[in-house]
Amino acid sequence: MERDLVIIGGGPAGLAAAIEAKEKGIDDILIIERDKSLGGILNQCIHNGFGLHIFGEQLTGPEYADRFIKKAKDLGIEYYLNTMVLNMTEDKTITVLNENEGLFNIKAKAVICAMGCRERTRGALNIPGTRPSGVFTAGAAQRFVNMEGYNVGKEVVILGSGDIGLIMARRMTLEGAKVKMVLEIMPYSTGLKRNIVQCLDDFDIPLKFNYTVVKIHGRERLEGVTIAKVDENRKPIEQTFEYVKCDTLLLSVGLIPENELSREAGVEIDRVTSGPIVTEAMQTSIDGIFACGNVVHVHDLVDFVTMESRLAGRMAAKYIKGELKKDGDFISTKGIDGIRYVVPHKINPENVEDNVNFFMRVDNVYKNVIIYAEHDGQIIYKAKKPMVSPGEMESIKIKKNVFENIKSGEIKFGLRRA
Amino acid sequence: MYDVAVIGAGITGACIVRELSKYDLKIIVIEGSYDIANGATKANSGIVHAGYDAKEGTLKAKLNVLGNRMYEDLCRELNVPYKNNGSLVIAFNDEEMKTLELLLNRGLKNGVEGLEIIDKNTLLNLEPNISDRAKGALYAKSAGIVSPYELALSLCESAYLNGAEFIFDAKVTNIIKEKGKFTISTSKGQIISNFVVNAAGVNADEINKMLGGEKFSIIPRRGEYCLLDKSQGNIVNRIIFNTPTEKGKGILVSPTTHGNLLLGPNAHVIEDKLDVSTTGFGLEEVIEGAKKNIKNVNLREIITSFSGVRATPSTGDFIIDVPTRGAVNAAGIESPGLTSAPAIAIMVLELLHKEGLTLNFKSDFKNGRILPKRFIDMNDEEKKAAIEKDKRYGKIICRCEQITEGDIVNAINCPLGAKTVDGVKKRLRAGMGRCQGGFCMPRVVEILSRELKTEPENILKADSGSYILTGKTK
Ligand SMILES: Cc1cc2nc3c(=O)[nH]c(=O)nc-3n(C[C@H](O)[C@H](O)[C@H](O)COP(=O)(O)OP(=O)(O)OC[C@H]3O[C@@H](n4cnc5c(N)ncnc54)[C@H](O)[C@@H]3O)c2cc1C
Ligand SMILES: Cc1cc2nc3c(=O)[nH]c(=O)nc-3n(C[C@H](O)[C@H](O)[C@H](O)COP(=O)(O)OP(=O)(O)OC[C@H]3O[C@@H](n4cnc5c(N)ncnc54)[C@H](O)[C@@H]3O)c2cc1C
Numbered sequence: 001m002e003r004d005l006v007i008i009g010g011g012p013a014g015l016a017a018a019i020e021a022k023e024k025g026i027d028d029i030l031i032i033e034r035d036k037s038l039g040g041i042l043n044q045c046i047h048n049g050f051g052l053h054i055f056g057e058q059l060t061g062p063e064y065a066d067r068f069i070k071k072a073k074d075l076g077i078e079y080y081l082n083t084m085v086l087n088m089t090e091d092k093t094i095t096v097l098n099e100n101e102g103l104f105n106i107k108a109k110a111v112i113c114a115m116g117c118r119e120r121t122r123g124a125l126n127i128p129g130t131r132p133s134g135v136f137t138a139g140a141a142q143r144f145v146n147m148e149g150y151n152v153g154k155e156v157v158i159l160g161s162g163d164i165g166l167i168m169a170r171r172m173t174l175e176g177a178k179v180k181m182v183l184e185i186m187p188y189s190t191g192l193k194r195n196i197v198q199c200l201d202d203f204d205i206p207l208k209f210n211y212t213v214v215k216i217h218g219r220e221r222l223e224g225v226t227i228a229k230v231d232e233n234r235k236p237i238e239q240t241f242e243y244v245k246c247d248t249l250l251l252s253v254g255l256i257p258e259n260e261l262s263r264e265a266g267v268e269i270d271r272v273t274s275g276p277i278v279t280e281a282m283q284t285s286i287d288g289i290f291a292c293g294n295v296v297h298v299h300d301l302v303d304f305v306t307m308e309s310r311l312a313g314r315m316a317a318k319y320i321k322g323e324l325k326k327d328g329d330f331i332s333t334k335g336i337d338g339i340r341y342v343v344p345h346k347i348n349p350e351n352v353e354d355n356v357n358f359f360m361r362v363d364n365v366y367k368n369v370i371i372y373a374e375h376d377g378q379i380i381y382k383a384k385k386p387m388v389s390p391g392e393m394e395s396i397k398i399k400k401n402v403f404e405n406i407k408s409g410e411i412k413f414g415l416r417r418a
Numbered sequence: 419m420y421d422v423a424v425i426g427a428g429i430t431g432a433c434i435v436r437e438l439s440k441y442d443l444k445i446i447v448i449e450g451s452y453d454i455a456n457g458a459t460k461a462n463s464g465i466v467h468a469g470y471d472a473k474e475g476t477l478k479a480k481l482n483v484l485g486n487r488m489y490e491d492l493c494r495e496l497n498v499p500y501k502n503n504g505s506l507v508i509a510f511n512d513e514e515m516k517t518l519e520l521l522l523n524r525g526l527k528n529g530v531e532g533l534e535i536i537d538k539n540t541l542l543n544l545e546p547n548i549s550d551r552a553k554g555a556l557y558a559k560s561a562g563i564v565s566p567y568e569l570a571l572s573l574c575e576s577a578y579l580n581g582a583e584f585i586f587d588a589k590v591t592n593i594i595k596e597k598g599k600f601t602i603s604t605s606k607g608q609i610i611s612n613f614v615v616n617a618a619g620v621n622a623d624e625i626n627k628m629l630g631g632e633k634f635s636i637i638p639r640r641g642e643y644c645l646l647d648k649s650q651g652n653i654v655n656r657i658i659f660n661t662p663t664e665k666g667k668g669i670l671v672s673p674t675t676h677g678n679l680l681l682g683p684n685a686h687v688i689e690d691k692l693d694v695s696t697t698g699f700g701l702e703e704v705i706e707g708a709k710k711n712i713k714n715v716n717l718r719e720i721i722t723s724f725s726g727v728r729a730t731p732s733t734g735d736f737i738i739d740v741p742t743r744g745a746v747n748a749a750g751i752e753s754p755g756l757t758s759a760p761a762i763a764i765m766v767l768e769l770l771h772k773e774g775l776t777l778n779f780k781s782d783f784k785n786g787r788i789l790p791k792r793f794i795d796m797n798d799e800e801k802k803a804a805i806e807k808d809k810r811y812g813k814i815i816c817r818c819e820q821i822t823e824g825d826i827v828n829a830i831n832c833p834l835g836a837k838t839v840d841g842v843k844k845r846l847r848a849g850m851g852r853c854q855g856g857f858c859m860p861r862v863v864e865i866l867s868r869e870l871k872t873e874p875e876n877i878l879k880a881d882s883g884s885y886i887l888t889g890k891t892k
């Protein structure tokens with residue numbers, strides 16, 4: 001089978017990219033989604049809070065997804081459900097598996113990777129103790145509760161203050177479980193402020209900073225955990241060890257972009273984001289393979305995913321039509337002084353539309369700072385921020401003419417005291 | 419009424435029952451847990467040792483070398499992953515180089531083939547990621563790696579195909595011998611048998627006591643591990659050991675048959691035989707020990723940690739003897755028990771025969787396995803055919819290991835099939851990949867509940883009490 005544009009993943013990223021490419025004149029588009037419906041992770045987020053930026057109103061995850069699903073269907077965009085991409089090669093041939101067509105190959109002119117991310121698990125944290133049932137990633141628990149209709153436990157401790165954990169704290173409380181505490185090893189939360197207020201504060205669930213779980217107890221089902229305060233090097237302090245009885249431990253300790261397919265194809269990966277290195281056009285290191293959404297870097301707001309993915313869709317359309325420029329000296333970007341990463345990593349000014357939206361995350365909580373961008377000793381952008389935090393992604397817009405003036409070299413993004 | 423009852427379905431019991439099933443006998447395996455290989459056999463290093471470790475003249479030395487020679491054929495017959503990749507004992511100073519000489523000589527006396535001491539250059543050519551501080555190594559070409567629980571499973575399946583029966587969740591609580599017959603009480607009722615084999619791992623001392631054998635005890639010694647993602651599986655090609663000292667054998671680094679990297683084990687005596695927990699201190703010990711031998715390993719790629727308990731016998735050697743007429747002990751089977759198990763089985767059969775068990779070869783002995791080939795192991799044509807026959811082969815459930823719904827349904831419904839989430843994992847590796855079941859576990863629960871025709875609340879992770887769900891939502 002041959003296709004102009006294949007999009008791997010039918011979450012908000014894949015959907016937005018597909019719609020945009022279609023509207024820019026690409027007709028032959030196929031979205032491939034391994035789950036039983038389009039919408040991605042949004043399908044299990046039945047809480048409010050999506051769409052403030054894009055639609056100016058508060059939607060639930062499924063409502064937000066539905067707007068895009070409906071649009072994609074109206075536009076006649078083709079999609080396969082229950083279909084998994086098993087492999088992708090450098091020449092954009094992808095191997096696909098499903099129940100009806102079996103195993104087959106598709107050769108695409110362009111591919112957009114929109115595979116989202118997966119959750120970090122207990123193993124990645126290497127928490128010692130027994131290996132009983134009752135230890136779940138927050139996402140797995142969310143799937144059981146919201147999609148399958150089953151509760152996973154009665155007395156809950158949550159490790160990590162990521163958004164999924166916060167939302168599950170509220171959800172399980174509403175289901176009658178006792179959520180005893182949320183533990184966060186860092187001195188700040190990796191979740192959104194509004195989720196802390198709406199999911200913990202409103203239900204009197206304590207959030208303990210600088211705390212972690214050091215041991216898991218119980219042979220068959222979880223019986224309890226030992227918690228501990230950590231020092232500034234995040235090492236547990238022995239005098240603070242405390243046993244907490246519980247039958248459930250939810251882990252909300254971060255997400256990892258799902259890039260096994262990209263890696264196999266030979267796409268260059270950024271060690272900090274664990275996502276592909278991308279250009280202003282959201283193109284990866286392989287010509288014609290684009291990427292957007294959580295597969296590139298973990299977003300906290302779906303609105304930004306949509307923005308980034310629309311860009312990827314437009315640029316993939318240009319690429320297919322042969323309008324995307326690749327030559328020219330690229331400008332590269334880099335985070336320094338408190339900025340952990342910057343996306344995109346490379347800019348070709350010729351492809352920039354009106355401006356470039358840079359997404360970045362800081363490495364700690366800072367108050368009253370200036371985010372600046374510097375090129376060759378020259379400040380090309382600065383903005384004052386009352387507060388920045390690793391839990392909230394920062395976004396900066398820089399106009400096209402700035403890049404036209406500099407053409408090459410490195411733009412460094414950093415923080416300094418206001 | 420059975421001819422032989424084997425207590426314990428670890429690798430020892432599995433090798434024994436497979437060997438017994440070649441003869442015209444009515445056999446039953448009595449297993450206390452919910453599945454095959456739930457004891458030491460599921461949590462060990464998976465090394466088929468060469469045989470230079472054990473003192474000459476011991477059962478350990480003899481059976482290790484014999485067992486090692488049987489592995490390649492056995493794994494081929496049963497289609498179990500096995501790789502003869504060789505092992506290296508690394509020496510860091512002159513004293514350790516001397517120890518290597520001792521090991522070499524002991525190995526030669528034990529009958530180990532393919533042993534040689536190599537210098538630093540040869541070593542670093544073989545394994546570029548070994549620490550630069552290494553001086554040389556003992557290279558044992560006959561060592562290898564195997565997937566221990568898959569081997570135990572396939573041995574049991576083979577025995578089942580040849581008529582052996584299995585009872586699970588049936589802990590042996592008492593044995594009475596009357597008129598030459600054994601009445602074995604279990605949590606699932608009584609079983610009567612003419613002969614009994616004790617392959618009960620850490621509990622073999624208790625079974626020996628029930629049989630009235632000469633007293634010995636099993637000292638549980640725990641070993642902890644860290645398992646790394648496949649991205650680290652190529653750091654070394656061979657099994658890397660430290661030179662043993664009075665303090666112990668050190669931490670080994672080895673690829674697994676599935677391409678992951680295994681670090682461990684340490685060794686600590688514990689109180690509770692069933693305590694397979696890990697400790698912060700222990701995991702630290704494992705990581706530090708591994709770092710001594712190799713460089714360039716990315717410890718951020720740890721995907722899980724676990725521990726297993728060695729059944730260390732008070733006598734210092736394997737105990738393979740006759741506690742009372744008609745019964746045979748295969749006790750104190752600590753390392754190199756996995757390697758030795760095929761040879762232990764032969765020895766146990768000889769003892770049973772001496773005790774009067776008639777061994778008539780079956781003419782219709784069937785080789786092979788019950789569990790069908792996994793989708794991922796099929797070639798493209800087989801894959802196409804599988805999907806055509808059963809559409810569910812077209813649906814991936816475990817993304818990391820690419821296990822399909824068809825695979826899982828078969829693993830549940832076949833004889834000796836999976837009854838729990840861990841059972842599915844053990845048979846197929848669903849949930850053993852980098853996401854450790856984060857994604858597929860809810861789906862596996864759903865399939866188990868559908869196929870076993872029970873509510874999802876009744877589905878267990880491993881043994882009774884390990885329920886996953888607590889009821890329907892409001
Ligand atoms: C629990 C939770 C709560 C959130 N809360 C909010 C909130 O309140 N407000 C907000 O604005 N944002 C929120 N977000 C963030 C937002 O939902 C995500 O950033 C967004 O869903 C990411 O979109 P995506 O398309 O990149 O990834 P996903 O939604 O994960 O979609 C990726 C899709 O790709 C598919 N896929 C992956 N690999 C393959 C393959 N090999 N073959 C076929 N298909 C594949 C997956 O099945 C999936 O459907 C939340 C996220 C989570 C997880
Ligand atoms: C940390 C560690 C590392 C090791 N590394 C290696 C290695 O690299 N190479 C090697 O050759 N060997 C190794 N070994 C040794 C090897 O794993 C063991 O020798 C082997 O698995 C023992 O098998 P088994 O069948 O005797 O015992 P187990 O696998 O423990 O099986 C015993 C079975 O008996 C059952 N049982 C117990 N009591 C009762 C009862 N009362 N009623 C019914 N059933 C009962 C248990 O449930 C269990 O299933 C290692 C061991 C450990 C712990």
